[in-house]
Amino acid sequence: MALGLRAAWAADLSAHGIEHFSIPLYIAASVSFAAGFFIVLAQLLLLLQAWYSSVGKTDVPMPLLGSESEWRVAGLLRILSVGVTVFSILGVIGGVQYGEASAGSQQQQQLDNADVLRSASAWGFVAVDAVILACTLFFTANAHMSGKLAVVAPLLKTVLPAAAVLLIRVVYSAVMVDLALNDPQNPIASDQGFYPLSILPEIVAVAILCAPSAVHNIVYGQGGKEEQGQAMA
Numbered sequence: 674m675a676l677g678l679r680a681a682w683a684a685d686l687s688a689h690g691i692e693h694f695s696i697p698l699y700i701a702a703s704v705s706f707a708a709g710f711f712i713v714l715a716q717l718l719l720l721l722q723a724w725y726s727s728v729g730k731t732d733v734p735m736p737l738l739g740s741e742s743e744w745r746v747a748g749l750l751r752i753l754s755v756g757v758t759v760f761s762i763l764g765v766i767g768g769v770q771y772g773e774a775s776a777g778s779q780q781q782q783q784l785d786n787a788d789v790l791r792s793a794s795a796w797g798f799v800a801v802d803a804v805i806l807a808c809t810l811f812f813t814a815n816a817h818m819s820g821k822l823a824v825v826a827p828l829l830k831t832v833l834p835a836a837a838v839l840l841i842r843v844v845y846s847a848v849m850v851d852l853a854l855n856d857p858q859n860p861i862a863s864d865q866g867f868y869p870l871s872i873l874p875e876i877v878a879v880a881i882l883c884a885p886s887a888v889h890n891i892v893y894g895q896g897g898k899e900e901q902g903q904a905m906a
Contacts, residue, residue, distance in 0.1 A: 678702040679867075696772045703768025707794075711761035713839065713878055714798065717805055718757060720832055720882075722750050724891045725812075732824045733816045749808070757801050764794035788854040795847035802843050805836045827890040835878040842878075845870040 679702045730743060767790030770783055809828050816825045845866060881887070 678705050679872075700769050700772040703772065704765050707761055707764040707768060710798070710842075710875065711757065713835075713875060713882070714757050714801060714805075715754070716882060717832055717836055717839075718750065718754050718801075720888065720891050721805060721808060721828070722754075723888075724828060724832075725750065728824060728891075729812060733812060733821055734819045735815050746808075749804075753801055753804060756797060760794045760797035760801065763790050763797070767791035767794060785854075788850065791850045792847070792854060795843065795850045798843040799840070799847050802836055802840050805832065806840065809833045809836065827887070831881055831884065831887045831891060835881040838874040838877045838881075842871050842874040 678698065681698060681702075725746060729746075735743075735746065767787045770787035770790065773783065809825075809832050812828060813822070813825045816822050849866075
């Protein structure tokens with residue numbers, strides 16, 4: 674749906690220009706994309722939290738964090754969850770304000786405010802996604818030091834590649850928002866890079882997360898399926 678709305682708005686922008694594009698269509702596309710990306714990034718965080726709660730706490734000692742590793746890791750993951758929610762809300766508000774400002778009497782001031790919110794949201798997503806990547810690599814380093822690298826294999830097969838391709842998407846979006854800040858006539862709607870650098874990474878990330886057994890292996894570990902089957906038998 675988000676892709677269809679985006680394509681429709683891009684066509685409308687090309688036909689009517691920046692001064693006369695469809696404001697409701699732009700707002701609908703902005704909100705749908707912000708909501709969709711929130712779901713994908715929130716899913717990565719949920720998987721990271723599920724892995725740490727079910728497997729990481731007991732099977733992967735954290736020598737790099739010391740004796741308070743459990744409190745620090747759990748706290749960081751909670752902060753990331755709050756952060757992705759806040760940045761999503763800022764993105765939605767900024768998108769709505771940008772659309773409304775195009776028809777308002779205080780257009781430039783409202784556009785500037787909307788761009789500031791969108792920039793904060795976009796770079797906030799970059800920070801969250803980068804920390805997810807760093808956490809996955811951190812867990813891997815600790816597992817390697819403890820001789821339990823197999824325990825983090827589900828993260829390396831799912832969370833790491835999904836977060837890596839999403840990094841392309843969030844960096845591109847943040848750069849385009851800042852371009853719009855510096856040049857209001859060059860909005861974030863630039864379709865020369867939008868689809869390959871925004872849509873494609875998000876589709877790849879969703880495909881990775883939807884791979885068979887990906888979520889199960891993260892929650893229960895590589896051998897969880899076999900152990901669960903034996904318990905049922």
